Amino acid sequence: MARTSAKSADKGKSSGRKKPVEPIDLLAERLAFDCDRFDEFVMGSTDFTVFRKPTRVTNESFGQLRLFSETKRLVIGVDEVGRGCLAGPVVAAAVLLPWFDRNSDLAERLSALDDSKKLPVAVREELSKTIRSCASFAIAEASPEEIDEINILHASLLAMKRAVMQLVSQAMLDLKECLILIDGKWKMADIECNQLPVIKGDSHSAAIAAASVVAKVHRDALMCKLADDFPHYNWLSNKGYPSEVHRLAIQEHGMTIWHRRSFRCLPDLEEEQDADEGCETRERVLVGANPAPKRGTNRKPSKDKADTVKRKGASGRKKSAKTGAKSVSSKRAGKSKSKKEG
Numbered sequence: 001m002a003r004t005s006a007k008s009a010d011k012g013k014s015s016g017r018k019k020p021v022e023p024i025d026l027l028a029e030r031l032a033f034d035c036d037r038f039d040e041f042v043m044g045s046t047d048f049t050v051f052r053k054p055t056r057v058t059n060e061s062f063g064q065l066r067l068f069s070e071t072k073r074l075v076i077g078v079d080e081v082g083r084g085c086l087a088g089p090v091v092a093a094a095v096l097l098p099w100f101d102r103n104s105d106l107a108e109r110l111s112a113l114d115d116s117k118k119l120p121v122a123v124r125e126e127l128s129k130t131i132r133s134c135a136s137f138a139i140a141e142a143s144p145e146e147i148d149e150i151n152i153l154h155a156s157l158l159a160m161k162r163a164v165m166q167l168v169s170q171a172m173l174d175l176k177e178c179l180i181l182i183d184g185k186w187k188m189a190d191i192e193c194n195q196l197p198v199i200k201g202d203s204h205s206a207a208i209a210a211a212s213v214v215a216k217v218h219r220d221a222l223m224c225k226l227a228d229d230f231p232h233y234n235w236l237s238n239k240g241y242p243s244e245v246h247r248l249a250i251q252e253h254g255m256t257i258w259h260r261r262s263f264r265c266l267p268d269l270e271e272e273q274d275a276d277e278g279c280e281t282r283e284r285v286l287v288g289a290n291p292a293p294k295r296g297t298n299r300k301p302s303k304d305k306a307d308t309v310k311r312k313g314a315s316g317r318k319k320s321a322k323t324g325a326k327s328v329s330s331k332r333a334g335k336s337k338s339k340k341e342g
Helices: 002-015 023-044 105-109 121-134 144-150 152-171 206-227 244-253 269-273 280-289 303-341
Strands: 075-081 090-096 136-142 179-183 194-198
Touching: 023 075, 023 179, 023 194, 023 206, 075 152, 075 206, 090 152, 090 206, 105 121, 121 206, 136 152, 136 206, 144 152, 179 206
Parallel strands: 075 179, 179 194
Antiparallel strands: 075 090, 090 136
8 A cells, every 4th residue: 555655646746747726826826916016116116205105114225115015005907808899999997906815705706817808708797796896996988989080009098098097086096106007018198107018917917807807898798788779790799899790791781880990890802892882881881991091001903903903814924924925036036137137
């Protein structure tokens, strides 16, 4: 028995298998990530006394103030959803999670917190209810018209800014004492606050993951509600994203007020160019999906030019090459004749 147990222990060591990480440990890692970013930001600040007044000062030899575990850290996570959609607004959420003990009931309820795109619908909706019940949060949007006017990136940042300002106003926070963690690599413009972009932040930060979940659940519910008024586009299933059914519905029924006209929404632009241009609905779709190109961009050939290119085909290119060769040889023969006659 002793030998078998020793062998099994050796096998376990040799296999190198690691024990699966408990979900609650992942939550602890994400919360620690947020705290560490806050501490590092304050330590690196040139005026950390304005940013946050710590409870105590120690290690004066280092020339910096130290934050302790009892110091309240105001970390707001911001994320958006709906950037890649063809229809609907882009939605952003800002969340300020409360402090809670690792072994508390709230920690267990939030143990599955992760990037909203990785979570099943039921888990995501339950997490959203929990976050809304315990945290300070705000939700904001940028409309399809704003997306078309200032492009999707700037519209996403605008929605994030609106969510942050709304949260700060509702919770009566001092924006200078908060650190805003933003999912992605871009900062919000025209807002005086301490902000730190985090690439793939919804996989590292608890606050950003919470914002991702709240924004996703809110936007999905909005698109399901709009699906009742616009049943052709299957928003109940695709939530406005570019599925094949969605694109074909746009081709057949045209665009709604919720579609983004600066996006390419048609299933096949080449086929649409050859379609019946007498159909006013399809003309509206084509104009909306393909705005006039700016100067210096590669313009597509007109329909007449496209037809001539198609008529030529590959065989046309071969013939032109042969005729070109014949013309060159005839020119050379003409030159030789003229030399002889001279």
